[in-house]
Amino acid sequence: MSAQAPHNTLLIPGPIEFDDAVLQSMSHYAESHVAPGFVKVFGETLTLVRKLFQSTSPTAQPFIISGSGTLGWDLVSANLIERGENALVLNTGYFGDSFGQCLETYGANVTHLKAPIGDRSPLEEVEAALKEKSYKLITLTHVDTSTGVLSDVKGVAQLVRRVSPDTLVVVDGVCSVGSEEIAFDEWDLDAVLTASQKAIGCPPGLSIVMTSGRAIQAAQSRKTPPGAYYASIANWLPIMQNYENNKPSYFATPPTQLVHALHTTLTQITADVPGRFAIHTEVSNKVKAAAAELGLKQLAARPECQAHGMTAMYLPEGLVPADVLPGLLKRGVIFAAGLHKEIATKYIRFGHMGVSVTDPKRGDIDNALAALKEALAEAKQAKGL
Amino acid sequence: MSAQAPHNTLLIPGPIEFDDAVLQSMSHYAESHVAPGFVKVFGETLTLVRKLFQSTSPTAQPFIISGSGTLGWDLVSANLIERGENALVLNTGYFGDSFGQCLETYGANVTHLKAPIGDRSPLEEVEAALKEKSYKLITLTHVDTSTGVLSDVKGVAQLVRRVSPDTLVVVDGVCSVGSEEIAFDEWDLDAVLTASQKAIGCPPGLSIVMTSGRAIQAAQSRKTPPGAYYASIANWLPIMQNYENNKPSYFATPPTQLVHALHTTLTQITADVPGRFAIHTEVSNKVKAAAAELGLKQLAARPECQAHGMTAMYLPEGLVPADVLPGLLKRGVIFAAGLHKEIATKYIRFGHMGVSVTDPKRGDIDNALAALKEALAEAKQAKGL
Numbered sequence: 001m002s003a004q005a006p007h008n009t010l011l012i013p014g015p016i017e018f019d020d021a022v023l024q025s026m027s028h029y030a031e032s033h034v035a036p037g038f039v040k041v042f043g044e045t046l047t048l049v050r051k052l053f054q055s056t057s058p059t060a061q062p063f064i065i066s067g068s069g070t071l072g073w074d075l076v077s078a079n080l081i082e083r084g085e086n087a088l089v090l091n092t093g094y095f096g097d098s099f100g101q102c103l104e105t106y107g108a109n110v111t112h113l114k115a116p117i118g119d120r121s122p123l124e125e126v127e128a129a130l131k132e133k134s135y136k137l138i139t140l141t142h143v144d145t146s147t148g149v150l151s152d153v154k155g156v157a158q159l160v161r162r163v164s165p166d167t168l169v170v171v172d173g174v175c176s177v178g179s180e181e182i183a184f185d186e187w188d189l190d191a192v193l194t195a196s197q198k199a200i201g202c203p204p205g206l207s208i209v210m211t212s213g214r215a216i217q218a219a220q221s222r223k224t225p226p227g228a229y230y231a232s233i234a235n236w237l238p239i240m241q242n243y244e245n246n247k248p249s250y251f252a253t254p255p256t257q258l259v260h261a262l263h264t265t266l267t268q269i270t271a272d273v274p275g276r277f278a279i280h281t282e283v284s285n286k287v288k289a290a291a292a293e294l295g296l297k298q299l300a301a302r303p304e305c306q307a308h309g310m311t312a313m314y315l316p317e318g319l320v321p322a323d324v325l326p327g328l329l330k331r332g333v334i335f336a337a338g339l340h341k342e343i344a345t346k347y348i349r350f351g352h353m354g355v356s357v358t359d360p361k362r363g364d365i366d367n368a369l370a371a372l373k374e375a376l377a378e379a380k381q382a383k384g385l
Numbered sequence: 386m387s388a389q390a391p392h393n394t395l396l397i398p399g400p401i402e403f404d405d406a407v408l409q410s411m412s413h414y415a416e417s418h419v420a421p422g423f424v425k426v427f428g429e430t431l432t433l434v435r436k437l438f439q440s441t442s443p444t445a446q447p448f449i450i451s452g453s454g455t456l457g458w459d460l461v462s463a464n465l466i467e468r469g470e471n472a473l474v475l476n477t478g479y480f481g482d483s484f485g486q487c488l489e490t491y492g493a494n495v496t497h498l499k500a501p502i503g504d505r506s507p508l509e510e511v512e513a514a515l516k517e518k519s520y521k522l523i524t525l526t527h528v529d530t531s532t533g534v535l536s537d538v539k540g541v542a543q544l545v546r547r548v549s550p551d552t553l554v555v556v557d558g559v560c561s562v563g564s565e566e567i568a569f570d571e572w573d574l575d576a577v578l579t580a581s582q583k584a585i586g587c588p589p590g591l592s593i594v595m596t597s598g599r600a601i602q603a604a605q606s607r608k609t610p611p612g613a614y615y616a617s618i619a620n621w622l623p624i625m626q627n628y629e630n631n632k633p634s635y636f637a638t639p640p641t642q643l644v645h646a647l648h649t650t651l652t653q654i655t656a657d658v659p660g661r662f663a664i665h666t667e668v669s670n671k672v673k674a675a676a677a678e679l680g681l682k683q684l685a686a687r688p689e690c691q692a693h694g695m696t697a698m699y700l701p702e703g704l705v706p707a708d709v710l711p712g713l714l715k716r717g718v719i720f721a722a723g724l725h726k727e728i729a730t731k732y733i734r735f736g737h738m739g740v741s742v743t744d745p746k747r748g749d750i751d752n753a754l755a756a757l758k759e760a761l762a763e764a765k766q767a768k769g770l
Contacts, residue, residue: 004412004414005414007414007415010414010415010416010417012417014638015415015416015417015418015638015641016415017414017415018414018415023412023414024412026411026412026642027389027408027409027411027412029389029390029392029395029402029403029408030392030395030400030401030402030403030588031395031400032395032397032400032719032721033400033589035719066451066452066453066456066589066590067451067452067456067615068451068615068637068638068639068640069637069638070614070615070636070637071451071452071615071637073614073615074613074614074615074616077614078613101614102614102615105610105611105612105613105614105617106614195638197638203415203640203641203642203643204418204451204638204639204640204641204642205451205590205640205642205643225490226490227490227612227613228459228463228490228612228613228616229455229458229459229462229486229487229490229491230452230453230455230456230458230459230487230616231459231613231615231616232490251455252453252454252455252456253399253400253453253454253580253582253589254453254589255453255588255589255590255640255643256400256588256589257411257588257589257590258588258590258640258643334417334420336417
């Protein structure tokens with residue numbers, strides 16, 4: 001049984017349910033951010049981020065900063081690209097639009113390669129786009145939270161290295177890190193940014209960014225100073241290096257309690273990284289099969305474009321989210337409404353990540369599928385469908 | 386008795402000890418950031434920030450954003466001033482230097498009016514500086530955490546309105562909000578930025594910024610777009626307004642658990658705001674008298690320049706922090722070493738804020754003063770002083 005107060009099960013694409021140990025470790029008494037105990041925990045947590053990304057490269061560098069996942073966009077945009085340089089955004093939904101706006105804020109010239117809703121651009125189109133201009137960086141949303149579309153990170157990275165080897169490969173992994181495979185070194189990525197509250201299973205409030213030696217080099221060889229102060233790689237780099245070397249260091253006060261929670265969840269996750277991806281795939285397949293059985297079509301039409309930590313499903317014609325979500329809530333289950341502006345009223349989103357997936361004793365997924373079946377039937381009946 | 390695990394008492398100038406209820410409220414089960422329960426809590430917390438600042442102005446606007454206190458500098462520098470405009474920094478130590486660097490990152494022309502260590506610039510000097518150029522904004526550090534110097538916020542604000550009425554008055558209140566009086570409307574301030582982990586008594590991870598109608602107007606009438614994305618007032622303003630009007634809204638995921646903790650501590654604090662300042666003054670006077678009795682001179686020499694939430698004390702000639710801090714730790718008390726680069730090895734800092742001050746049953750302050758007396762005597766004896 002959970003040590004947490006009774007509550008409805010949160011199965012949206014983040015924040016997600018917490019393991020008891022994670023939540024308990026966050027209730028840590030007050031600590032100095034430069035005291036030996038905390039320095040050790042923070043340093044270990046940075047090393048655990050490397051493990052999470054299956055990275056052993058000594059030039060790669062993790063960052064853990066107080067902030068939302070969105071802050072990672074600023075970290076990329078203010079440090080890895082300069083005013084007037086070109087960025088190619090592989091746009092698979094809401095979050096591609098926003099990342100593009102962030103890049104433009106810092107002066108980048110942004111080209112969007114927009115895929116149809118529920119799909120991703122084929123590699124041939126990406127190749128053609130890459131050959132049109134010299135791009136300082138390319139961004140892709142690994143899983144678009146608004147649609148559940150999965151990008152081909154490995155394929156795009158290989159392509160970039162072949163046709164435009166100096167272009168930095170930047171992955172928005174907010175909705176993928178912890179549930180989708182990422183082999184940072186092997187795939188030769190330059191930056192993956194994420195947040196604590198999705199498949200990582202920690203409360204929200206941490207921006208986590210993994211960078212390659214090539215990315216750090218780009219930040220350090222800028223012709224102009226970084227575009228931000230709080231989101232400056234130059235300001236944070238020595239801090240992260242010092243903490244990982246067990247030396248206290250100060251630029252801004254780290255969120256000590258959240259770092260404890262992250263340490264706990266990353267210790268759990270990194271005990272078996274491939275196993276974690278496997279179980280997320282297995283449960284995702286089960287969810288998608290059950291949805292199909294209920295006659296629900298996914299936004300991500302092609303199987304290779306479907307995320308493994310969430311499922312975005314069109315509702316039957318005649319139903320809107322407000323017809324179904326209350327029926328789910330009545331049964332103790334929270335799903336999310338649609339987010340993609342053009343079709344928001346036509347679909348719902350089911351997040352299946354973290355402890356709800358890895359701890360079958362909780363019964364979260366089976367309960368949710370049963371509740372979905374009942375709530376749908378009820379809604380159809382109410383509408384005479 | 387505390388429900389927290391036994392630990393040494395943290396009496397540094399932030400983070401500080403937590404009230405049990407604050408820490409417990411942070412252990413909240415997972416919640417959607419757009420669910421009615423959380424929307425209500427976040428909205429109420431914004432309203433409590435107004436109360437904390439004794440503000441009733443409908444045009445004033447509080448912001449609560451995931452980040453360290455430092456992020457508040459970016460919020461000011463990227464929104465309230467434009468490239469090429471002038472900023473006057475009233476510099477009383479380490480944090481004035483850094484705020485100046487942040488302003489320069491976003492293109493401001495920064496003039497520092499530097500006070501001698503342990504002092505603040507007299508109003509006549511500030512007036513002379515204000516008359517030299519047209520300044521878009523003036524910043525002052527209410528309490529410099531590195532030295533314990535208290536600025537005359539009310540006096541400076543009155544002066545600015547008299548001699549340069551359009552200049553925005555920006556207060557770095559990271560080490561003052563919750564322990565020093567601030568009457569936001571009455572003093573006619575434009576921005577006060579702070580963090581959650583000092584006198585507010587919440588774990589670190591929240592950047593809290595209070596802005597005036599005049600400041601919002603300046604942000605909205607910029608000739609150029611804001612200099613940052615995550616720290617953009619334009620991006621956050623509708624979100625804060627919606628939450629306070631009990632409407633869910635999304636720009637970036639708020640740190641739900643920390644917001645619960647902030648709600649709890651602000652509910653406690655705002656039950657009696659003047660009483661809170663009074664008890665901080667009373668306890669500060671007691672600490673300063675005890676320090677004087679031990680022959681310890683304060684960095685902030687003049688009484689009107691002495692903060693009420695911390696005391697920075699020179700050690701006797703011949704002692705460095707490493708001679709005294711371990712003796713304090715042995716007695717269960719944590720103070721901080723010096724931070725001001727030029728004199729860091731000559732002094733220590735005692736933070737007396739929040740629950741250690743307001744809950745005398747804890748005995749934190751008396752225990753700390755007794756431990757300081759013993760640790761000093763021990764250190765002197767060891768050095769043959």
